[in-house]
Amino acid sequence: MSPAAGGWVRVCRQGELLPGEFKLVFDGDTPIAVYNIDGAYYAIEDTCTHDGGDLAGGEVFGFEVECPRHGARFDVRTGAVTRPPAYEPIASFPVREDEGAIWTRDDR
Amino acid sequence: MTTSSQPTYRMATAADIPAIVALVESAYRGESGRRGWTTESDLLDGQRTDAAGVADALSRPGSCILLLEHDGQPLASCQLERKGEAAYFGMFAVDPARQAGGLGKRLLGEAERLAREDWGCRLMEMTVIVQREELIAWYERRGYRRTGQFAPFPYGDERFGIPRRGDLRFEVLVKRLAGEAA
Numbered sequence: 001m002s003p004a005a006g007g008w009v010r011v012c013r014q015g016e017l018l019p020g021e022f023k024l025v026f027d028g029d030t031p032i033a034v035y036n037i038d039g040a041y042y043a044i045e046d047t048c049t050h051d052g053g054d055l056a057g058g059e060v061f062g063f064e065v066e067c068p069r070h071g072a073r074f075d076v077r078t079g080a081v082t083r084p085p086a087y088e089p090i091a092s093f094p095v096r097e098d099e100g101a102i103w104t105r106d107d108r
Numbered sequence: 109m110t111t112s113s114q115p116t117y118r119m120a121t122a123a124d125i126p127a128i129v130a131l132v133e134s135a136y137r138g139e140s141g142r143r144g145w146t147t148e149s150d151l152l153d154g155q156r157t158d159a160a161g162v163a164d165a166l167s168r169p170g171s172c173i174l175l176l177e178h179d180g181q182p183l184a185s186c187q188l189e190r191k192g193e194a195a196y197f198g199m200f201a202v203d204p205a206r207q208a209g210g211l212g213k214r215l216l217g218e219a220e221r222l223a224r225e226d227w228g229c230r231l232m233e234m235t236v237i238v239q240r241e242e243l244i245a246w247y248e249r250r251g252y253r254r255t256g257q258f259a260p261f262p263y264g265d266e267r268f269g270i271p272r273r274g275d276l277r278f279e280v281l282v283k284r285l286a287g288e289a290a
Contacts (some may be wrong), residue, residue, distance in 0.1 A: 017257070018257070020256045022255055022256060022257075023255065025193070026230050031230075056253065056283040057253025057254060068253070
């Protein structure tokens with residue numbers, strides 16, 4: 001079954017997203033930020049649980065993305081909070097490489 | 109009707125091509141560009157676009173040029189192109205003599221509204237030359253985020269200008285439009 005038929009959302013071509021870059025897509029109403037960190041892809045919900053605002057675009061430290069507004073940090077591999085002022089984790093989503101493209105989906 | 113006192117938005121047509129080329133060139137290039145608060149005049153010589161480039165932006169499927177004009181004079185313009193869930197915003201120009209007065213903010217806001225409400229887009233995307241730090245900061249104040257995605261400057265294609273330095277490149281900026289609809 002092709003990823004699209006399985007409910008996966010196409011992010012971009014394979015090779016288009018380079019290390020250190022992210023891309024935003026939507027699965028339904030869920031904003032998903034897909035990161036390439038050192039060649040591996042990670043997908044998280046693009047909403048800081050501290051204030052509900054956008055998250056991606058903040059500086060990345062290793063596997064942690066820092067919210068650009070108040071400095072909360074989340075682990076892009078798991079969605080876990082690693083630094084306040086956020087205390088609730090964000091969702092993390094699967095990433096798949098297939099048909100020459102990168103795919104993700106909100107699997108909740 | 110007498111002249112309107114408020115600037116109005118309008119979709120450009122082929123008849124507007126010469127005025128748009130003049131507006132874009134005045135903002136992006138040369139001494140006129142330096143009269144505004146942001147320009148490419150120190151980064152590039154040559155042209156930013158020409159009649160063929162503007163005609164292409166007007167005729168390509170899903171692409172249009174939005175004008176902000178007053179008394180029949182275009183004060184600001186931008187290209188807007190629908191690309192699935194995202195809309196692309198580009199070739200943004202504000203008359204250098206009218207910059208820093210909020211016109212650009214209004215036109216960008218109208219472009220976002222159009223993309224969101226009329227096209228159903230959830231994202232606005234653009235590419236900005238990374239050396240234009242003050243411009244990127246302006247976009248960041250309007251909710252745009254740097255993605256770390258870069259694209260090469262078209263060196264050797266004089267339709268887009270003659271670079272004055274060898275390290276020009278674009279960064280992709282993105283803003284979520286979803287959820288802002290009333």
